Amino acid sequence: MKKGSRPKGSKSASQEIDARINEYPDWRGKTLARIRAVVKDADPGIIEEWKWDVPVWSCEGIISTGEVYKAAVKMTFPKGASLPDPSKLFNSSLEGATRRAIDFREDDKIDEKALTALVRAAIQLNKSKTKG
DSSP states (O other): OOTTOOOTTSSOHHHHHHHHHHHOTTHHHHHHHHHHHHHHHHOTTOEEEEETTEEEEESSSEEEEEEEOSSOEEEEETTGGGSOOTTOOOOBSTTSSSOEEEEEOTTOOOOHHHHHHHHHHHHHHHHHHHHO
16 A cells, blocks of 8 residues: 555544654754644534545534645645635745645745634625535
8 A cells, every 4th residue: 555545434533634644754843843833723523524635624514634745735625716815825836826835845934823714704795605
């Protein structure tokens, strides 16, 4: 079985995310764990899911995903182009009409306050779309 693959349905989403974090004992696992903590702390209604072999955080729709690459941990917001980003966290996928992403590299410090605000804005956007 290749790295990152596990039999489907063998673990809960939270267990899958724990396992993904543990696959990377270096800065990438620590970064994904920190992102996860910030996201989960942003709102008690956030649900962890495991889709497309990556962590997914949802609240009335997908908020973001967390993907691990060799040189970055990427947090993708599928509706990121519609979100306010006064702290300029988005630094990837900027050319797209819908999504935006944040690439966290090895020595990057996570601006937790700004990331929390971005996650909450994504939740508000999802809630406004589900009411209409």
